[in-house]
Amino acid sequence: MGIGVIDFPSIRSSMYLEMMYKENLKPSYIVDAKYCNSINDSFIFEEVKKHSQDYWIYTGGGIVKDRLLKEIKLIHMHPGFVPYYKGSTCFYYSLLNTNTITVSALFMTGKLDSGDVILQKTYKTIPEGDIDNFVDPYLRTQTLKEVLLKYKKEGELKGKKQTEEGETYFVIHPVLKHIAILKARQ
Amino acid sequence: MYEYVNNISYSYAPFRGKDFLKDYFKLREHKIKTSKGKNEKLDEQAINIMKLLFMYEKTKKLRLLNTALKMNDKICSNKRITNACADTLEYEIKIIRELLNREGIDWE
Numbered sequence: 001m002g003i004g005v006i007d008f009p010s011i012r013s014s015m016y017l018e019m020m021y022k023e024n025l026k027p028s029y030i031v032d033a034k035y036c037n038s039i040n041d042s043f044i045f046e047e048v049k050k051h052s053q054d055y056w057i058y059t060g061g062g063i064v065k066d067r068l069l070k071e072i073k074l075i076h077m078h079p080g081f082v083p084y085y086k087g088s089t090c091f092y093y094s095l096l097n098t099n100t101i102t103v104s105a106l107f108m109t110g111k112l113d114s115g116d117v118i119l120q121k122t123y124k125t126i127p128e129g130d131i132d133n134f135v136d137p138y139l140r141t142q143t144l145k146e147v148l149l150k151y152k153k154e155g156e157l158k159g160k161k162q163t164e165e166g167e168t169y170f171v172i173h174p175v176l177k178h179i180a181i182l183k184a185r186q
Numbered sequence: 187m188y189e190y191v192n193n194i195s196y197s198y199a200p201f202r203g204k205d206f207l208k209d210y211f212k213l214r215e216h217k218i219k220t221s222k223g224k225n226e227k228l229d230e231q232a233i234n235i236m237k238l239l240f241m242y243e244k245t246k247k248l249r250l251l252n253t254a255l256k257m258n259d260k261i262c263s264n265k266r267i268t269n270a271c272a273d274t275l276e277y278e279i280k281i282i283r284e285l286l287n288r289e290g291i292d293w294e
Contacts, residue, residue: 093248096289130201167247173255174199175282176248178206183289 002028004053012137013059083166116159221272
């Protein structure tokens with residue numbers, strides 16, 4: 001038993017796996033999901049049932065169906081301070097509002113970004129580089145490292161319920177995205 | 187700018203720095219200048235956008251401004267916009283300029 005990874009090939013999943021091998025926090029099993037359309041694909045369901053793990057790390061996006069959530073505990077690194085920033089492109093909204101970026105590690109539920117929170121980390125200094133392709137996956141990876149270290153130390157991961165309703169955001173408009181990036185670069 | 191509405195997902199909008207904002211203002215201002223007359227359907231949408239922008243000014247909730255920007259994009263994808271739509275674009279531009287000033291971003 002340990003922590004497995006459901007690997008949807010992307011920059012983010014590459015960064016996750018690179019960090020896990022580098023920091024000696026290797027996953028105990030990897031489900032190669034490159035031919036799957038979504039997390040709800042039956043291949044993934046069969047794989048995680050066959051190779052039981054304490055937790056699974058999810059590297060993709062989208063809503064997970066109950067069938068899978070009944071079988072496993074799925075960890076998602078959400079790029080926003082839940083419950084106040086749920087949904088999509090939250091990095092940009094929080095840059096505009098607070099000039100910081102927060103990553104929340106949470107257990108996935110059937111509702112968007114509403115699961116119990118394992119830990120949250122706020123980054124006041126934003127690394128240089130493309131936000132979508134570098135900063136976002138990099139900061140998620142840094143937070144995941146803390147989650148894995150916590151698991152290594154404590155042997156389990158506990159989540160804290162979200163008590164407030166918060167705000168759900170949709171994909172940011174390019175004008176606001178540009179303002180957020182220009183602001184972060186100042 | 188308007189191609190984002192129908193063809194390209196907003197999330198894939200590449201970062202183009204200040205040039206993007208210059209183009210945004212240019213395109214919006216061009217639409218305002220060429221607006222003419224009334225159209226019941228478009229005017230109804232313009233009222234909804236006005237409401238969103240007004241609510242944004244009151245609450246500063248970016249979610250509202252984001253929706254208004256997307257709705258205005260849709261309106262701009264029409265060949266000819268109405269006078270009421272031009273009013274919403276002017277209001278939106280005013281808000282975006284204020285936001286840029288507030289953040290101290292020199293976009294010119």
